[in-house]
Amino acid sequence: MPQTEQDRSVFRVIADPTRRAILDRLRQGPAPVNELASAFSQSRPAISKHLRILRELNVVSEQRHGRERVYRLEPAELKHVADWILPYRDFWQQSLGNLKTYLENE
Amino acid sequence: MPQTEQDRSVFRVIADPTRRAILDRLRQGPAPVNELASAFSQSRPAISKHLRILRELNVVSEQRHGRERVYRLEPAELKHVADWILPYRDFWQQSLGNLKTYLENE
DNA sequence: ATAATGCGTATCCATTCGGTTACGTATTTA
DNA sequence: TAAATACGTAACCGAATGGATACGCATTAT
Numbered sequence: 001m002p003q004t005e006q007d008r009s010v011f012r013v014i015a016d017p018t019r020r021a022i023l024d025r026l027r028q029g030p031a032p033v034n035e036l037a038s039a040f041s042q043s044r045p046a047i048s049k050h051l052r053i054l055r056e057l058n059v060v061s062e063q064r065h066g067r068e069r070v071y072r073l074e075p076a077e078l079k080h081v082a083d084w085i086l087p088y089r090d091f092w093q094q095s096l097g098n099l100k101t102y103l104e105n106e
Numbered sequence: 107m108p109q110t111e112q113d114r115s116v117f118r119v120i121a122d123p124t125r126r127a128i129l130d131r132l133r134q135g136p137a138p139v140n141e142l143a144s145a146f147s148q149s150r151p152a153i154s155k156h157l158r159i160l161r162e163l164n165v166v167s168e169q170r171h172g173r174e175r176v177y178r179l180e181p182a183e184l185k186h187v188a189d190w191i192l193p194y195r196d197f198w199q200q201s202l203g204n205l206k207t208y209l210e211n212e
Numbered sequence: 213a214t215a216a217t218g219c220g221t222a223t224c225c226a227t228t229c230g231g232t233t234a235c236g237t238a239t240t241t242a
Numbered sequence: 243t244a245a246a247t248a249c250g251t252a253a254c255c256g257a258a259t260g261g262a263t264a265c266g267c268a269t270t271a272t
Contacts, residue, residue: 034247035247066248067249091179092181140218148261151261151263154221174267
């Protein structure tokens with residue numbers, strides 16, 4: 001029981017490529033654990049640990065269906081990443097010579 | 107030179123809050139190391155290590171001015187983050203829409 | 213010439229991370 | 243009822259992370 005829960009932000013969550021791949025997969029629709037795990041060479045408990053981290057940061061949700069647990073994308077928290085990256089967008093757009101076409105709003 | 111050469115992606119780089127704060131500061135313009143370090147309670151060598159990581163991933167560049175080293179934002183690599191997060195944008199907009207619909211039907 | 217400044221590097225350390233295997237528990241199937 | 247399935251958790255491990263202190267090396271100031 002690791003109750004030394006640190007300030008694990010959503011930035012920390014998406015730092016791991018396996019977790020990003022899980023999220024990418026869930027973008028196509030909910031999936032049970034075995035289906036998610038079958039896409040990786042890691043063990044299933046390793047995927048369970050990743051799913052726990054994703055769950056604890058509310059990036060995914062879990063719904064029990066019999067003995068399966070179906071995971072679903074909950075991307076609201078990812079908005080913090082988009083909000084953070086947004087101001088930098090102007091920098092590389094400026095280098096391309098674009099006008100500041102602001103389509104994004106809060 | 108002990109190179110801890112892993113697949114350190116830009117996602118890994120922005121996982122640390124200190125590094126994100128450094129980048130946020132550099133968005134206002136280039137700055138020497140001491141000015142960057144003065145904003146944090148950490149030691150200056152700690153900031154130097156963060157700057158090295160940012161440098162090695164080409165998120166910042168260094169220019170020597172006498173005995174100062176001026177760091178500048180090079181945000182091109184950050185575009186990978188924006189590209190990754192972009193498809194999720196539709197999802198949280200849809201989620202908010204679903205919530206609104208749900209509330210209206212109650 | 214000597215001291216002070218600016219900054220990187222080396223080394224060390226505690227903690228966290230991401231993986232494994234072993235095992236427990238609930239649910240479905242035979 | 244017994245076995246198989248789906249999944250989480252516990253315990254453990256090596257490696258990476260992020261911090262500190264000590265030190266070295268240019269460059270500037272005195």
